[in-house]
Amino acid sequence: MIKPIKIGSVEIKNNVFLAPMAGVTDMPFRKLCREFGAGLVYTEMASSKAVEYKSEKTENIYRVFEEEHPIAIQIFGSEPEIMANTAEKLSNFADLIDINMGCPANKIVKNGEGSALMKNLDLAARIIEATVKASKVPVSVKMRKGWDEKHINAPELAKVAENCGAVMVTIHGRTREQMYSGEADLEIIRKVKETVKIPVIGNGDIRDFASAERMFKETRCDGIMVARGAQGNPWIFREILTGKSDKPTVQEKIALIIRHLELEVAHKGEYTGIREMRKHIANYLKGVPNSSQIKEEINHLESAEEVKAVLNNIRKMGEKIC
Numbered sequence: 001m002i003k004p005i006k007i008g009s010v011e012i013k014n015n016v017f018l019a020p021m022a023g024v025t026d027m028p029f030r031k032l033c034r035e036f037g038a039g040l041v042y043t044e045m046a047s048s049k050a051v052e053y054k055s056e057k058t059e060n061i062y063r064v065f066e067e068e069h070p071i072a073i074q075i076f077g078s079e080p081e082i083m084a085n086t087a088e089k090l091s092n093f094a095d096l097i098d099i100n101m102g103c104p105a106n107k108i109v110k111n112g113e114g115s116a117l118m119k120n121l122d123l124a125a126r127i128i129e130a131t132v133k134a135s136k137v138p139v140s141v142k143m144r145k146g147w148d149e150k151h152i153n154a155p156e157l158a159k160v161a162e163n164c165g166a167v168m169v170t171i172h173g174r175t176r177e178q179m180y181s182g183e184a185d186l187e188i189i190r191k192v193k194e195t196v197k198i199p200v201i202g203n204g205d206i207r208d209f210a211s212a213e214r215m216f217k218e219t220r221c222d223g224i225m226v227a228r229g230a231q232g233n234p235w236i237f238r239e240i241l242t243g244k245s246d247k248p249t250v251q252e253k254i255a256l257i258i259r260h261l262e263l264e265v266a267h268k269g270e271y272t273g274i275r276e277m278r279k280h281i282a283n284y285l286k287g288v289p290n291s292s293q294i295k296e297e298i299n300h301l302e303s304a305e306e307v308k309a310v311l312n313n314i315r316k317m318g319e320k321i322c
Contacts, residue, residue, distance in 0.1 A: 232283025
């Protein structure tokens with residue numbers, strides 16, 4: 001189950017990955033997940049057009065640090081030439097370039113990007129082929145089960161990706177129509193695994209050791225990717241790797257939140273760092289008594305020291321997280 005994995009020419013110490021998540025997987029969060037054992041971490045997805053036009057905001061997304069390697073940069077777009085140009089540029093910073101063909105967000109699919117590409121396999125093939133040709137590092141593809149229940153084509157797209165030179169595919173076991181509702185379909189991930197020879201990574205509903213074990217056993221996938229299960233819970237990587245469900249105490253959780261806050265402030269400045277942390281703190285505090293009131297208070301604070309003071313008051317309570 002848990003083992004080292006080789007993706008193209010990239011050797012990775014274990015096969016438990018942190019998924020790319022917009023607004024979540026910035027450098028501070030990636031750093032914490034890496035410390036708890038994530039074998040490979042992904043940046044937030046970067047728009048190929050924004051890279052082409054040298055957007056400062058997007059440059060911050062793909063800015064990575066030496067200690068983060070191996071790291072994958074995920075890109076999205078619908079124009080083969082621009083995707084190729086982006087891959088050529090960003091492959092100077094990454095160990096792997098990942099093409100997003102699974103994002104279900106309306107603002108992405110309305111431009112024919114993300115999971116909309118699952119409706120146009122010819123265009124998907126041209127994008128993958130151009131990206132592989134231009135990239136200096138291996139290229140992978142992340143996709144969904146299909147567009148909707150009438151159009152389930154993950155095995156076909158995975159085969160297209162393999163034929164076009166991709167070295168790995170990741171499958172989220174939901175359709176675009178489902179967004180994040182319902183349960184992930186593990187059977188479709190197993191079918192993809194049976195269809196291609198390149199590594200297949202299973203994604204969807206991995207929230208603890210038991211669900212990770214189920215993904216491995218029922219799909220026979222080569223690795224797993226943790227997404228929402230890691231939000232407010234970077235400990236999940238330790239749990240999956242060790243098989244031990246040792247929940248952190250309130251004190252341990254608050255100590256990590258404060259460290260996360262300090263990393264965000266150091267990385268983005270106090271004004272932006274505090275605001276970026278609000279969503280993370282909301283996730284960390286799930287299960288903590290009076291969390292709604294605490295979050296409301298923190299959302300009105302303007303300095304890191306004020307936030308730390310509130311958090312330290314929680315730490316003094318000493319309850320155990322259930």
